[in-house]
Each structure stands twice: as C-alpha cells, then as structure tokens.
Amino acid sequence: MQPTPAIVAQGAVQRLPRVALLLFCIAYVLPGLIGREPWKRADISAFGYMADLARGASDWLAPQLLGLPPEVDALLPYWLGAWAMQLAPNWMASDFAARIPFGLLLTLTLIATWYATYCLARSPRAQPVAFAFGGEALPLDYARAMADGGLLALIASLGLAQLSHETTPALAQLCFTALTFYALAALPYRTLWPIITAAMGLVGLTLSGAPTLAVLFGFGGTLIHLMDRNDETGTTRQRLIGGGALALLGVLVFALASVLDLWRWRIALPEASWAEWRSLARLLLWFTWPAWPLALWTLWRWRHQLFRWRTPSRHLALPLWFACVAIAATLSTEAADRSLLLALPALATLAAFALPTLKRRVAALIDWFTLLFFSGCAVIIWVIWISLQTGLPAQPAANVARLAPGFQHSFSLIPFLIAVAATLAWLWLVRWRVGRHRAAIWKSLVLPAGGAALSWLLLMTLWLPLLDFARSYAVQVHRAMAVLQQPACVEVQGLGRGQIAAFEFYGKLALKPVDPKTNCPWLIVGKDASSLQPSVVDLNRWTLHSNVRHSSDRDENVLIYQRNAATRSGKS
Numbered sequence: 001m002q003p004t005p006a007i008v009a010q011g012a013v014q015r016l017p018r019v020a021l022l023l024f025c026i027a028y029v030l031p032g033l034i035g036r037e038p039w040k041r042a043d044i045s046a047f048g049y050m051a052d053l054a055r056g057a058s059d060w061l062a063p064q065l066l067g068l069p070p071e072v073d074a075l076l077p078y079w080l081g082a083w084a085m086q087l088a089p090n091w092m093a094s095d096f097a098a099r100i101p102f103g104l105l106l107t108l109t110l111i112a113t114w115y116a117t118y119c120l121a122r123s124p125r126a127q128p129v130a131f132a133f134g135g136e137a138l139p140l141d142y143a144r145a146m147a148d149g150g151l152l153a154l155i156a157s158l159g160l161a162q163l164s165h166e167t168t169p170a171l172a173q174l175c176f177t178a179l180t181f182y183a184l185a186a187l188p189y190r191t192l193w194p195i196i197t198a199a200m201g202l203v204g205l206t207l208s209g210a211p212t213l214a215v216l217f218g219f220g221g222t223l224i225h226l227m228d229r230n231d232e233t234g235t236t237r238q239r240l241i242g243g244g245a246l247a248l249l250g251v252l253v254f255a256l257a258s259v260l261d262l263w264r265w266r267i268a269l270p271e272a273s274w275a276e277w278r279s280l281a282r283l284l285l286w287f288t289w290p291a292w293p294l295a296l297w298t299l300w301r302w303r304h305q306l307f308r309w310r311t312p313s314r315h316l317a318l319p320l321w322f323a324c325v326a327i328a329a330t331l332s333t334e335a336a337d338r339s340l341l342l343a344l345p346a347l348a349t350l351a352a353f354a355l356p357t358l359k360r361r362v363a364a365l366i367d368w369f370t371l372l373f374f375s376g377c378a379v380i381i382w383v384i385w386i387s388l389q390t391g392l393p394a395q396p397a398a399n400v401a402r403l404a405p406g407f408q409h410s411f412s413l414i415p416f417l418i419a420v421a422a423t424l425a426w427l428w429l430v431r432w433r434v435g436r437h438r439a440a441i442w443k444s445l446v447l448p449a450g451g452a453a454l455s456w457l458l459l460m461t462l463w464l465p466l467l468d469f470a471r472s473y474a475v476q477v478h479r480a481m482a483v484l485q486q487p488a489c490v491e492v493q494g495l496g497r498g499q500i501a502a503f504e505f506y507g508k509l510a511l512k513p514v515d516p517k518t519n520c521p522w523l524i525v526g527k528d529a530s531s532l533q534p535s536v537v538d539l540n541r542w543t544l545h546s547n548v549r550h551s552s553d554r555d556e557n558v559l560i561y562q563r564n565a566a567t568r569s570g571k572s
Contacts, residue, residue: 006356031460032165048501050081074209117150154348156448159287176204211257294351322346374451415461473502494526
C-alpha cells in the first residue's frame with residue numbers, strides 16, 4: 001500500500017499567478033459591499049443595532065433595538081459596524097461605512113483559508129509519493145498549489161456568496177472560525193503567532209455569539225495537536241507548549257462568555273418529518289457545492305492515512321473536526337444556513353486534498369458540469385436584463401412585473417461595462433481551461449470558482465436595482481413616509497427588527513413602543529392584526545389610514561393608524 005494516494009509531479013504544482021489570484025479575490029469581495037441597500041431581514045436588523053450603538057441609543061454591552069435584543073447574542077460584530085460609522089467621514093453613507101469592516105473580515109477569511117491549507121499540505125503525511133528517479137513535487141511548491149486549490153474551492157462554494165457579503169454576526173463567526181482553523185494548522189511550524197491568532201479567533205467567536213463552537217473548536221483542535229506525534233516539523237516540547245496555551249485560551253474563553261452572559265442554549269432539533277430532513281439535505285447539497293463531493297472523495301481516497309499508526313493525520317483530522325462541528329450545529333439550530341457557513345473553510349481544505357487523486361475522467365466531468373451550469377446561469381441573467389431593457393423577449397419582463405409590481409428598470413453604464421468585462425473574462429477562462437494548460441493541480445477548481453464569481457458579479461451589477469427593490473425595505477418606507485411626512489414621533493407595534501431598523505434608517509423616524517402615556521400622531525403596526533390586542537392598543541384612539549405594501553413580500557406589509565382628533569388634543 002502506498003504511503004499516500006497523492007501522485008504529483010513537479011510540473012503539476014505551478015502557482016496560480018499572484019496578480020490573477022489577487023484580482024480574482026477583489027472581484028469576488030467588492031460586489032455586494034458597494035452600491036446596494038441593506039437587505040431584509042438579518043442584514044438590515046444587524047445594521048439597526050449598529051446604528052443605535054453609533055448614536056448612543058443603546059448599551060454597548062447589551063445592544064437593543066427599540067427594546068428588542070438581537071436574535072444572535074453577539075457583541076463584536078455590532079461594535080465593528082458602530083465604530084466604522086463613528087469613524088466614517090460625513091459624506092459617507094452609514095450603511096456603506098458599516099460594511100467596510102465586514103469586507104475586511106471576508107478578505108481575512110480568504111487569506112486564513114489559503115494559509116491553513118498551505119500549512120496542512122506541508123505535513124509529512126500529506127506529501128505526494130516520492131518517485132524512484134525523482135521529479136515528484138517539492139514540498140513547498142506542492143503546499144502552495146494545494147492552498148490555491150483550497151481558496152478556489154472556498155470561493156466556488158455556492159452558499160458563501162450572499163451570507164459573506166452581509167453585515168451580520170454570521171460573517172464575523174466565519175472569519176474567526178477561519179482564523180482558529182489557520183492557527184491550529186500552523187501551530188507545528190510556529191508558536192507565538194499561531195497562539196495570537198488562536199486567541200483572536202476564539203475570543204472573536206465568543207464575542208460573535210458562538211462561545212460553544214469556540215470551546216469545541218479549541219478543544220478538538222488541541223486534542224488533535226497533542227495526538228499528532230508523527231509530525232516531523234515540531235518537537236515534543238513545542239507540542240506541549242502549544243497545547244498548554246490552547247488549553248489556557250479555552251479557559252479564558254469560557255470565563256469571558258460567563259462574565260458577559262453569552263451562554264445561550266438554543267438547540268432546535270429537526271422534526272421527525274420527511275419534509276424537514278429533505279429541506280436539510282437540499283441545504284447541505286447546494287450550500288456546500290462543489291466542496292462536499294470533493295471532500296467525501298478526499299476522505300475515501302485518504303481513508304488509510306486518516307488514523308495511521310493510531311494517531312490522526314493533521315491534514316485530514318483537523319478540517320474534518322471543524323466541518324463535523326459546524327454540520328452538527330446546522331442540524332441542531334434554527335439558523336441552519338448560517339451555521340453551515342462555518343464549515344466552508346474546512347470543507348474547502350478537504351476538497352483541495354482531492355485534487356492530487358482525481359482521475360482525468362472525473363476532472364473532465366467537473367469541468368463540463370461547471371461550464372454548462374454557470375454558463376446557463378450567466379445566460380439567464382443576461383436574458384432577463386435584456387428583456388427588462390428592451391422588452392424582448394417579453395416573458396421574462398412580464399414575470400418580473402408580476403413578482404415585483406411597480407419596479408422600473410433603468411440603464412447604468414458602469415455596471416453594464418463591469419458585467420461585460422466579467423463575461424468576457426469568463427469566456428477567456430473557459431478557452432484557457434479547454435486549451436493545453438492542463439498540468440496545474442488546481443485546474444479542476446478554476447471553472448467552479450470563476451463561475452461562482454461571475455454569477456455573483458452579474459447579479460450585483462445587472463440585477464442590483466431589481467434585488468434592492470425586492471429585498472430591501474427602502475421602497476416600502478418611502479411609501480409610508482408619503483403618508484407620515486416627518487412627525488415628531490411614531491408609535492409602533494408588532495414590527496420585526498428589520499422593519500424597525502428600516503424606518504429608523506430610511507425614514508429618520510423617532511420610533512417609540514406603544515404606550516398610553518405617549519401622544520404620537522401615528523401608529524405603525526405589523527401585518528399581523530392579532531398584535532392589536534385591547535390590552536396593548538386602544539383602537540378607540542386610532543383610525544386605520546393606510547395599508548403600505550412591501551414591493552415583493554406580502555408578509556412584510558404594515559398598517560398605518562392615525563390618532564383620532566379627540567385623543568390627539570388630549571381629550572378622552
């Protein structure tokens with residue numbers, strides 16, 4: 001039996017050009033951070049907490065939005081957005097300022113995943129088979145090529161696109177998970193910097209609302225680090241120092257979460273129904289595509305190396321532990337997609353280790369499937385955009401008018417030119433891939449990553465006005481403000497966190513909970529009329545004025561009541 005299933009020649013580990021990789025990452029990170037409105041519901045809700053902190057309307061250790069605590073018991077993500085808004089110049093829009101630190105978090109996630117894969121690929125057990133007459137891949141060149149593959153696998157993951165461009169605690173948790181993952185991967189090679197990074201990752205996870213995951217990641221990673229006695233890169237003394245430091249960090253994280261009262265057990269096991277499990281299966285399939293089939297292939301091809309000599313192989317055990325913890329959280333929490341997001345760096349790393357073992361037929365199948373899938377997505381996006389612009393073909397524009405009534409499309413030159421450039425780059429990439437450049441080990445992930453980036457960029461340029469119209473509260477608030485004008489205060493009842501944040505942000509309204517002592521002229525009520533209980537709202541004091549509809553979601557409609565003249569003047 002071979003010591004490793006990886007058979008890689010030196011010619012297959014050529015590096016992806018750094019300039020091309022940098023431009024590729026920039027093209028993925030910036031769309032979705034620039035030029036769009038905050039979207040419902042988690043995106044605008046988190047922004048509302050940040051805005052209240054920035055203007056001093058909320059307690060920094062207990063953020064609230066009109067008396068409502070956040071759905072995720074986090075602190076640091078809201079602090080980052082609030083600090084960015086406070087430091088931003090006056091000419092900068094507050095929602096864009098809040099996105100800046102989150103764009104940096106996404107960038108840091110990509111960097112940490114690259115270096116984590118690089119460090120794991122340097123492990124002795126991860127190295128390719130040595131050839132009888134030489135010519136096998138050199139360790140450092142092999143590690144760099146594998147790291148390029150891991151980064152491409154992460155960008156190619158379909159579930160990363162939207163959630164990684166929102167200003168929510170989920171993105172902060174993803175970044176700090178990636179930092180912790182990198183720290184544990186790099187610990188055999190260095191001591192001080194990985195410990196500092198681990199501290200940043202574990203404390204950041206704790207302050208981002210995931211102290212339990214921080215403890216599990218730290219505990220499991222420490223155990224794998226201490227059990228990995230066959231790693232030639234570190235001595236026993238280094239291993240014990242690193243393990244002791246990680247154990248101390250775990251104690252500090254536990255204490256920090258206890259002092260700040262961040263422990264929350266919100267376990268929601270899936271129902272024993274076919275519909276529930278089918279929904280979870282679909283989420284696992286599309287959210288982590290194409291990383292999950294490659295990760296499974298890695299575990300199969302490397303199965304004999306996973307616990308060889310009764311000790312775990314770090315390059316397999318560490319990402320497997322991170323992925324299993326995140327998937328377990330996905331199956332036991334309500335926010336399944338945001339929990340599954342944390343598995344992507346580890347799954348991308350496992351996917352990278354499938355590359356040296358792929359058969360030519362499998363690689364060709366991946367290429368053809370990716371080519372057809374993402375080319376089809378690009379064609380659909382372009383056809384619908386052309387239909388909105390010209391009316392031909394007529395059916396796509398009619399479908400948009402039915403789903404988003406009232407939407408008026410307009411032409412923007414710069415987004416159009418960016419979309420054209422991205423499409424031409426995709427055509428060039430396809431031409432390159434089907435050409436003679438077939439030696440690079442990361443070649444099978446170029447088209448998946450490029451296609452994912454292309455689709456996201458086209459959505460954020462050609463479709464951005466439509467998405468803002470359908471997924472934000474801007475139009476609804478503007479319609480409501482045509483009725484309300486600019487009153488001194490407005491009472492609210494039954495609104496969601498996102499709606500409250502939207503009325504404060506777009507309408508600049510001073511919102512107040514329903515209170516008999518308050519004498520605001522208007523009352524905004526959520527669509528659910530059951531919230532208007534006589535014990536809460538005296539309907540004798542109010543008259544229904546308007547039903548303000550959301551542009552695309554009937555469940556987001558609100559009712560506007562006007563205070564009766566008698567009660568407005570203070571009479572009974």
